[in-house]
Amino acid sequence: MSTDYLPIGSHEVIRALHDLEPDVVAYLPGFPLNEVVRALEESDHPFEVVPVASEFDAVGIVIGLAQADGYGVAVLKDKGAYVAAQLLAEEGDWPGLLIIGLDADGRGSYTCSVELPDVLRDLKLRVEIPETQDDIYETILDAAESSRDEHRLACVVLTEDLLLSSHPPGKPEVEPTGEADWDELLRAIDFYDTVAVVVGKGVLGDISRDLPAFTSSLNDDRDALDRLVEILESLGLDVRLYCTKHASKFLPGIPPTGVNTGNVVEEELLVLVGASYDTFAVDFRSDFVVSVNPDPDAYAHRVADARFVMTLSDFVRELEYRSRK
Numbered sequence: 001m002s003t004d005y006l007p008i009g010s011h012e013v014i015r016a017l018h019d020l021e022p023d024v025v026a027y028l029p030g031f032p033l034n035e036v037v038r039a040l041e042e043s044d045h046p047f048e049v050v051p052v053a054s055e056f057d058a059v060g061i062v063i064g065l066a067q068a069d070g071y072g073v074a075v076l077k078d079k080g081a082y083v084a085a086q087l088l089a090e091e092g093d094w095p096g097l098l099i100i101g102l103d104a105d106g107r108g109s110y111t112c113s114v115e116l117p118d119v120l121r122d123l124k125l126r127v128e129i130p131e132t133q134d135d136i137y138e139t140i141l142d143a144a145e146s147s148r149d150e151h152r153l154a155c156v157v158l159t160e161d162l163l164l165s166s167h168p169p170g171k172p173e174v175e176p177t178g179e180a181d182w183d184e185l186l187r188a189i190d191f192y193d194t195v196a197v198v199v200g201k202g203v204l205g206d207i208s209r210d211l212p213a214f215t216s217s218l219n220d221d222r223d224a225l226d227r228l229v230e231i232l233e234s235l236g237l238d239v240r241l242y243c244t245k246h247a248s249k250f251l252p253g254i255p256p257t258g259v260n261t262g263n264v265v266e267e268e269l270l271v272l273v274g275a276s277y278d279t280f281a282v283d284f285r286s287d288f289v290v291s292v293n294p295d296p297d298a299y300a301h302r303v304a305d306a307r308f309v310m311t312l313s314d315f316v317r318e319l320e321y322r323s324r325k
Contacts, residue, residue, distance in 0.1 A: 013136060014036060016140035021047060025048070027052070027074070030101065032077075033076075036075060037075065055076045061074065062074045065096070071144075073098075074099070078101060081100055081120065095150075095153070097154055099140065100155055120155050127154075128154065128157070140156050192269040197242070199247050228273075231319055244257065247274070272292065289303060291308065292315045
C-alpha cells in the first residue's frame with residue numbers, strides 16, 4: 001500500500017493502523033480526518049474497513065468487538081464523540097481505540113472541539129494528544145496497548161495541523177504578499193487551461209439581524225467573486241466555481257465540492273478563497289495552489305504556491321490591473 005500522497009500526519013495514522021492490525025476499523029468521513037478516510041477507502045489493509053452511518057454505530061462496533069474478544073478502532077471527528085457520549089459513558093470499560101480528529105486550529109476556533117479532551121477525561125477515558133507529527137505513530141500504538149492493559153477505551157485526539165500539513169505543525173510563517181507571488185500566479189494562468197475557484201468558509205465577518213455571515217475574504221462583496229471569474233475567463237481560462245460544503249450555506253447558487261459531497265475538485269490549477277484549510281476541496285496532487293485570505297494564519301497559505309494575504313476585493317483589483325499591463 002502506498003500512502004506517499006498523504007500529508008505526513010495522515011500517513012502516520014495509516015502506518016500505525018497497519019502495524020496495530022485491529023480486527024476492524026469503523027469510520028465516518030469528516031474533517032480533519034478526511035485524508036485518513038480516503039486512504040481507508042482506496043487502499044488495501046490488513047483489517048476490515050467498515051463505513052458506518054453514525055458515530056454511535058462506530059463506537060458500538062468497537063465495544064461489540066471487545067465483548068467478543070476482538071479489537072476495533074473507530075475513526076471519527078470531534079463532534080461525533082459528543083454524539084456517542086452516552087455510549088462512551090455507559091460502556092467505556094472495554095478495550096478499544098478511538099482516533100478523533102479535532103476541528104480546531106491554533107486560534108481555538110471551535111469551543112466544543114477545544115473542550116473535547118476534558119469531556120472525554122470526565123468520562124474516565126484515557127486521552128492522548130500527540131504534540132508533533134513524529135509522535136503520532138507511537139502514540140496510537142501506546143494508546144492501543146494501554147486500552148488492553150487497563151481494559152478501557154483509549155482516545156487519540158489529533159489536531160488538524162498535525163493531520164493535514166506537509167510541514168512541521170505550528171503557526172504558519174507567511175511572508176507578506178510580494179512580486180514573486182504575482183509573477184507565479186500570472187505564469188500559472190498562462191500555462192493552464194482550466195482553473196477551479198473554491199470559496200471556503202474562511203474567517204466569518206459580522207453577523208447582524210440573524211442573517212448568515214459572509215466570509216471576510218469576500219469583504220461582504222459577492223460582486224468581487226463574479227468579477228474574478230470574468231477576469232480569469234478573459235485570460236483564456238475555463239473557470240469552474242465551487243464552494244466548500246461549510247461555505248454553501250453562505251453562498252447560495254454555488255455548487256459545493258469536497259469528499260463530503262461526493263464531488264472532489266481535481267483541476268491542476270486551484271484557487272482557494274477564504275479557506276483556512278479546506279482539504280475537502282483540495283486534491284493534494286494539485287499542481288499549483290493559490291490562496292487568497294486576509295488572515296495571515298490561514299493554513300491554506302502554508303501549502304499554497306502563491307499566497308495573497310488580502311481580501312478578495314483587493315485581490316481582484318490588483319489582478320485586473322496587472323493583467324492589463
